[in-house]
Amino acid sequence: MAINRTGPNMNAIAAALGVSAATVSNALSGKGRVSPELVEKVRAKAAELGYVPSLAARALRTGRTGVLGLVLPDIANPLFPQIAQAIENAASNAGYGVLIADSRGDIAMQTEAIARLLERGVDGMVIVPRRGTRIADVGCPVAVIDTPSTPGNTVAADHWGGGVQMGRHLAALGHRKVLLIGTNTSSNVQNDRIGGLKAGFGAGIECETLWIEKVEAVAGEGCPLGLAEKAATGFTAFAAVSDLSALRALTELQRAGIGVPEMVSVTGFDDLIWSPVVTPALTTIRMDMATIADLAVAALIRVISQDGEAEPAASGNVASETDRVPMQLIVRQSTGAPNSHALQPSNKPTAGELKS
Amino acid sequence: MAINRTGPNMNAIAAALGVSAATVSNALSGKGRVSPELVEKVRAKAAELGYVPSLAARALRTGRTGVLGLVLPDIANPLFPQIAQAIENAASNAGYGVLIADSRGDIAMQTEAIARLLERGVDGMVIVPRRGTRIADVGCPVAVIDTPSTPGNTVAADHWGGGVQMGRHLAALGHRKVLLIGTNTSSNVQNDRIGGLKAGFGAGIECETLWIEKVEAVAGEGCPLGLAEKAATGFTAFAAVSDLSALRALTELQRAGIGVPEMVSVTGFDDLIWSPVVTPALTTIRMDMATIADLAVAALIRVISQDGEAEPAASGNVASETDRVPMQLIVRQSTGAPNSHALQPSNKPTAGELKS
């Protein structure tokens, strides 16, 4: 029966050249020892005919699909675009495709998503686990991107170190009473960031942590966080562990007539899309997603390639020693010295440092 | 040579049951006429053995991979999570996997991304084109998600209709002078939204469009938009055609000491993640991405399934009659009657309607 194949296959090239398919294969892959002239002829003919290799056939034969899975806790997460873009880029540079799977925040769906990818024969997967989840052996090489303090983590941003940088920045500006804002007490990433912030503050800075999940458990979703009241009690900086919370804080404070950064400073994490866009632009910490993705994909590919060889049919976490990728502080207008000029909100933003 | 296959194949089931592989195949697929008892036995044995079909083999044999490609103009786009999640969901419900490809804003890369997906043998693709791009015949069924007014569009939100709803909402509140805010003059989506807004205003509303790209071309990226000055000249509402611009407007106005919604109203489009989170929460228009994705995937699958049959080796845009999916107005606190109470900014948001 005729199959949906549009272009020519290896046999067509072989026939056109009067050589064997094996030679075409070897010439194209550069594996077998084929004479340079023949290699050239084969390449030329392949190009002329518009040959496109059948990845399905190759997969069937070699047992490798050349596809990596990307499992995300919740695609709707605003950090997702950065992650997906970086992984897709790293993978396609390495000649791999990326199949996505969304666990939609649910642990059961995470398991199901992993199973779906496995059925599709991915050679390995990158998993950004749902918080608290420990990824068991899934039956193929796995790179986990979470936080360096998470057991089984493969590669991650140095969230703690990022916190330290931000903590020092605020300390250097002269803040002495800082409100930390987190959303979720069980997030390793957030806890690391908070730990780093406190370490960066050093002695002499008083701080308190506000968990939004707890506020909302009492007052309902989207309720005010009471930040104006906090400012009234002497907090001069609000350090959120995510840009979304920082945005929430910034607008709540602005709406209460509290000038940022003249009266209080606000900081975030992750440099999400709106951070440079809001007024005042948000001081934040950026992850080097490109590097993280490169390391994750490289680790995966290393294991995948070994898999053919020697002893271990590696099919678990590729963590060995965790890679810890530095984060970068981005100072924008939302931070300044505390009460440097306790003016009424004006429409002239202070100059501030701007490092892009 | 032993291949990377972990589990049993059809032959294993066939052997265990003393039947042929063909029968196992027919029983499992439900295609051939196999006796009910045998079907049951085959299913049981498959489950017992933990049989997982080889999609690579099936693909090689049938010419279908069961994978759809998703091409995005720029994964970093904040709308992307919604799109990707919806497409992934629709596809996986239909038994398809989703391979992503990012054109990173570049037209050449868009072409390359499409080629990569094609090489991987996707059965079809969903393309969200870069603005202005017209997708040529790519060699497989394609569903284009852009805007109903775009030639070749397959399915899209009714951006114009959404604009109309928002226009009417502002008109009903009593606004008479509205500033429209767009980023890009060549975006079909944005032009449709603006057209709808104007239509929704009807007569008696004065409006003007501010294109951010033009402002920035002169004043540089991230510069103030001069909205406070606009408010001073009598504009009481600022209708952005994206939530990101709305956020920019909201914070710029707040920072200038202009109360939203007491003094001016601000609206966005798309109901992105931060819209319900900022203070005041943003009135916006939501796309029904789930429906759009379902329609796009369904259209693709319809063509893919026909492909085996009769005449046309369909390999182009699956557009025939464009589906136009209604958008939904979400009224939150950022809109109110103009100058209803020209108070100083207070820290008590007005109650406002809230429709979630």
Add this chain to the structure above:
DNA sequence: CTGAAAGCGCTTACAG
């Protein structure tokens, strides 16, 4: 350096 042959796991006419 080159080729003949086998086989990856499945599906599909076709014959029985």
Add this chain to the structure above:
DNA sequence: CTGAAAGCGCTTACAG
């Protein structure tokens, strides 16, 4: 209702 056989397009020992 069931099975034998062919073949999708490739790669890989192996022989020459």
